[in-house]
Amino acid sequence: MDDLTYTLRQLCQRNRDGSHNTQADRMRSLSLAARQLREAGFRQMKASSLKGKHVQALLDRWQGEGLSSGTIKNRLSHLRWWVEKIGKSGILPADNMQLGVAERRYVTNVSKARELGTGLEQITDVHVRMSLQLQAAFGLRREEAIKFQPSYADRGDHIALKGSWTKGGRERTVPITTREQRDALHAAHRLAGTGSLIPANKTYIQQRHVYDGQCKAAGLSHMHGLR
Known part of the structure; x- marks a missing residue:
C-alpha cells in the first residue's frame, strides 16, 4: 500500500463521520483518488500533501472520462471532506459551478x-x-x-x-x-x-x-x- 492510501485510511479511521455506508463510500472514493493521482505521476504523497494541482488533475480525468455531473459531485464531496480534515478547505471552492461542474437538478x-x-x-x-x-x-x-x-x-x-x-x-x-x-x-x-x-x-x-x-x-x- 502506498503512503497516500495508507494515510488516507488513517484519516478515515480517526474521523468516522456519517453512517457505516457513508464511511465505506468515502474510503472507496478516496482510495480511487489516491490510485488515480499515482497514475497521474504524483508520487510520494501523503494525505496532508494535497494541493490544488492534485484536485485539478483528478477533475480533468473525471471530466475526460465523461462521468456524469452527479458522480463527479459525489467524488468532490469526498475531496471536500479530505481537505477539511487536513485544514486546507481553501483548495476547493464551495460552489461546484466554479469548477465547471453543473449542479444536478431534481425538477x-x-x-x-x-x-x-x-x-x-x-x-x-x-x-x-x-x-x-x-x-x-x-x-x-x-x-x-x-x-x-x-x-x-x-x-x-x-x-x-x-x-x-x-x-x-x-x-x-x-x-x-x-x-x-x-x-x-x-x-x-x-x-x-x-x-x-x-x-x-x-x-x-x-x-x-x-x-x-x-x-x-x-x-x-x-x-x-x-x-
Missing part, C-alpha cells in the same frame, strides 16, 4: 410531488405512513418508498437508491438539503432499523397491497404519482 422530484395534507392522519399502517412521508420529502416513487432501507440509503449528504428499487433498475441519488428530509430519515431509521419498510412478515407485493388499500381509503389513491 421532476418537485413537480410530481403533492401535499399529503390530512390524508396522512388516516393512514393506520406505520410502514405505509413512513413510506408516504419519504415520498413527500424526497419525491420517491411508490416502489422506492416501500422497499426503502434507511441503513443502506442514508449516505450523510444524500440518499442512494438501489437499482432493485427503482424504475428501469437504475441506481440514483437524491441530495439531503432540508430539515424535513433529515427528520424523515431519522424516523425511518427508528422504524426499520437495519431492515426495509416492508414488515418482516410480508413480501413486497403484500405490503404494496396494504399501501394501495390504505391510500385509497385515505383519499390518497394516486400517491404513486409522487414518482
Whole structure:
C-alpha cells in the first residue's frame, strides 16, 4: 500500500463521520483518488500533501472520462471532506459551478410531488405512513418508498437508491438539503432499523397491497404519482 492510501485510511479511521455506508463510500472514493493521482505521476504523497494541482488533475480525468455531473459531485464531496480534515478547505471552492461542474437538478422530484395534507392522519399502517412521508420529502416513487432501507440509503449528504428499487433498475441519488428530509430519515431509521419498510412478515407485493388499500381509503389513491 502506498503512503497516500495508507494515510488516507488513517484519516478515515480517526474521523468516522456519517453512517457505516457513508464511511465505506468515502474510503472507496478516496482510495480511487489516491490510485488515480499515482497514475497521474504524483508520487510520494501523503494525505496532508494535497494541493490544488492534485484536485485539478483528478477533475480533468473525471471530466475526460465523461462521468456524469452527479458522480463527479459525489467524488468532490469526498475531496471536500479530505481537505477539511487536513485544514486546507481553501483548495476547493464551495460552489461546484466554479469548477465547471453543473449542479444536478431534481425538477421532476418537485413537480410530481403533492401535499399529503390530512390524508396522512388516516393512514393506520406505520410502514405505509413512513413510506408516504419519504415520498413527500424526497419525491420517491411508490416502489422506492416501500422497499426503502434507511441503513443502506442514508449516505450523510444524500440518499442512494438501489437499482432493485427503482424504475428501469437504475441506481440514483437524491441530495439531503432540508430539515424535513433529515427528520424523515431519522424516523425511518427508528422504524426499520437495519431492515426495509416492508414488515418482516410480508413480501413486497403484500405490503404494496396494504399501501394501495390504505391510500385509497385515505383519499390518497394516486400517491404513486409522487414518482
